[in-house]
Amino acid sequence: MSDSMVVSWLDLERLERVLDRLSPAQARARDALLGELEHAQLVEPWEMPPDVVTMNSRVRFRVAGASEEETMTLSYPNDMQDTAERLSVLTPAGMALLGVRVGGRMSWQQPDGPHEATVLGIEHQPEPAKR
Structure with a gap:
């Protein structure tokens, strides 16, 4: 992840609750995400820049070497009903x-x-709706 990762305190609190409930088998994912969150720049949800991927954002991106764009929603693990259009934050790509x-x-x-992708756009970010 980037050194300039931006996360709202609300997403951080929710992610910490999710991580606290993970099974021992998911310790690697928990530790990896906690490690990234330690370096995050925290902002108020209503001050989140509109060009930053947040939880429940619908995002367009292109994986290096792929000809097609992908559009997925960054999701909490318990929101993974339609897995074809959702990306869990506990996966390496989601993190x-x-x-x-x-x-x-x-x-x-x-x-x-290793894999790399470029974020092309955000089709929906939930924070503006709460401003």
Whole structure:
């Protein structure tokens, strides 16, 4: 994830509650996300810049080497009903996406090697609706 990761305190509180309830089998995901959140710049939800990926944002991005764009919603694990259009924040790609700005690059590690993508746009960010 980027060093300039931006997260609202509300998303941080919700993520910490989710992480507290994870099973021991999910310790690696918990520790990885906690490590990233330790370095996040915290902002008020209503002060969140509109070009930052937040929880429940619907995001367009392109994985390096792919010809097609992907559009997914960054989701909490318990909101993963329609998994084809949702990306769990507990996945390596989901962790990499959180807090990235439009135009920014995200990188993550998978068993098949490193991956990189560019955030092309945010179709929906929930914070403006709460302003």
